[in-house]
Amino acid sequence: GKIKAVFHENIVSLSQIYNMKIKEVVVALERFAPLPLQESYDNAGLQIGLTEAEASGVLLCLDVTEAVIQEAVDKGCNLIVAHHPLLFRGLKQISDATYVERCVRAAILNHIAIYAAHTNLDNALGGVNFEIARRIGLQDIRFLVEQNGGGSGIVGTLTVPEEPIAFLRRVKSVFGINCLMHNAGPARPVRRVALCGGAGDFLLKAAAEAEADVFLTGEMGYHLYSDTKTVCGL
CATH class of the missing domain: 3.40.1390.30 (NIF3 (NGG1p interacting factor 3)-like)
Incomplete structure (x- = not known):
């Protein structure tokens, strides 16, 4: 597909991706940094979302925060690729008690998939x-x-x-x-x-x-x- 890169502070937004599904972006990421390379304690890979949807844009970040999810919404990106996993330890509830829970809710409500390339990217x-x-x-x-x-x-x-x-x-x-x-x-x-x-x-x-x-x-x-x-x- 055709990709246009838009730089914003420390985050890169890849917008205008035509005829490319989220799963195709995931395949490309894992071709470069295969998940088996991650350390045993890690939780790299798809964190939230469905991959059959067409990718409207990809937002790259170090950490997923509420501000990052809002930026993805504002820029029309339905995929966030982060370095650090949002879901690192198990969740026992999804409410608004912690920023992780709030991010999960916001991503789901806005149909945004979240992917983490962590120690597999370090080790590639x-x-x-x-x-x-x-x-x-x-x-x-x-x-x-x-x-x-x-x-x-x-x-x-x-x-x-x-x-x-x-x-x-x-x-x-x-x-x-x-x-x-x-x-x-x-x-x-x-x-x-x-x-x-x-x-x-x-x-x-x-x-x-x-x-x-x-x-x-x-x-x-x-x-x-x-x-x-x-x-x-x-």
């Missing part, structure tokens, strides 16, 4: 982790833990080693973030970098075994973060 070849690596200039990239054509986390090398603080400042600049937490770090220059775009606690040992100088991750448990040197020597 060319997915989230590869994009992070590309932006910080890593070469010779490979998965930290391989699985079924994809993998968890990646490791690669910088063409020119950097001092740890200089590297972290560059990461902040590349991704436009104001705060980056780190431990004392290595005394040596950073050359080999391991990373995981989401919660990467479970990959810390693999990063050490890959001889990474730095491990970048979206989040980490407090005690493991505080005791990183004892745990793995990073």
